[in-house]
Amino acid sequence: MTSATATLRRFNRSYTQRIGALDESFLGLDLPLGTARVLFEVGDGAGVQELRARLGLDSGYLSRVLRRLEERGLVEVAPDPDDRRRRTVTPTAAGRRTRRTLDERSEALAARLLAPLSDRQRDRLTEALATADLLVRAATVSLGTVDPASATARAATAQYFAELDRRFPGGFDPGDTDDVSSMAAPAGAFVVAVSDGAPVACGGVQPIGEGVGEVKRMWVDDAWRGAGLGSRLLRRLEDEALRRGYGVVRLDTHRTLTEALAMYARAGYVEIDRYNDNPYAQAFFEKRLTAPAPAGPSR
Template identity: 35%
Template sequence: MTVQDVRAFNRFYTNVIGALDYSRHLYAPFTLTESRVLYELAHAPRTDAADLRAQLSLDAGYLSRILNKFEEDGLVERSPSETDPRRRRVTLTGRGRETAALLAERADRSVGALLGGVGAADRTRLAEALRTVREILSDGRPPRPEDVVLREPRPGDLGWIVQRNAALYAAEYGFNADYEGLVARIVADFGEDHDPHLERVWIAELDGRPVGCVMCVRDEAPGSARLRLLLVEPEARGLGVGDRLVGAVVGFARGAGYRDVVLWTNDILTAARRLYLRHGFALAAEKPHRSFGKDLNGQDWRLDLHRARE
């Protein structure tokens, strides 16, 4: 391969992207950089301004002007960081989340239209080629947190959630097939009947492969959302994936108007419990039980969204 080969491909791909973005309809009324800032905030709800600057390689003054504009337009809120008072935490408002979702929907439709003319076999080849490009040009470096993308599930992803939950919990905690049956019922209920305005699934993707998931569904108690099936693959642990997935549920539940978020877990899941504590969940009750072939201590956790906002 020569330099000219790479430049020729760049020209080709730039033309493809340009065709998708006719008259800047994808980003209007924002610039490409402003849209990217909104994207990062939507996928990492607990981001500091310094983190944004590093992730996007932006000049501090330029990013400050963008955030000032967003704040004036009611898209973001800024407050002192919980971990470092010298930093400023940036979060999307309800209006900001709606705007980011609209931009994401436009981009999905455009790329979907591009892929609409690509056959199933060629889609597989294309995915493999894109993954190969990323692997080669990454020069063997380890994955970074910014390499992980949170997205909505695609065909086959719900089945992946069942398979990976069953396999990981069997390998790491010795759970039997009863757990796989439970997960399958939860996923089937969501797939057959869910309200997209009140319920959602997130898939964490790294180099084109799913490496994590979480679900937000309506609880039996009116006004409560339930966090379910949080999972992070071993290869993606240490990249902040679990933190982002829990943050996505909390941000979505708050934007959807829920009063609180509840969840059930077992005390052997120590890493998950640390995440819940970090996001403000409190232990509400616990009870020993015999499930999945094991003697366990079940725990109910709750996050009061109104108190968390204060």
């Protein structure tokens, strides 16, 4: 056991005990924590698939939890009127009252935990917990290749385009973005990072020459800056390029994206002359990729 894992395990034991996660009736609601959390996430209504993705729950377990909530008269589960293959969950009046009570008691518990601390200690705890939350989510985010024309990919790239429009001095016009075939398998790849069922980062690889690939549409949600997700995504895209036989990878960017410029420099990219006619690009980079060395014989 390393000191890092020991610290994390100790925190998990301490925190779950102090917030009542071990109680059979969480916050006196006559519901275990897992069931109460599902009711909280239902909110004003949610799809069953959305709940599964957001909470990372097994379909069988979620079905049992929803059945218990139905039996208690707290939710109603019914086919989605827009797609009968899907199911939606809606809180009843009793469910909404229970959720309000859950909110109130959770807030009161948090206040009691903070009450003995000084203002300085509260500030330290708030900062530490915010950092811990970000890094734990970063450690558990999933990166996967998807069809660049899929709904998930389009949702991520829409946020990417929106960020460019906010940050570029003259705005950004994505133009015709329907043709994404160059980033489709087998010659290309599109990677999306998902956390709590929502895309938080994306990027693609496409061929632009013999043995040369290009990184495109690389985006990381503002809330995830500082968690190392951008560097992790870039390494994944480089791996995807190598798997497709690209020994060189190129990319372009705008000089207002200072975080991206710094990340590319740290990752070993060197600035080169313009290689395309992208009107928004001001800086152009290239990196020669090398396959990871094979593992040596075990000793």
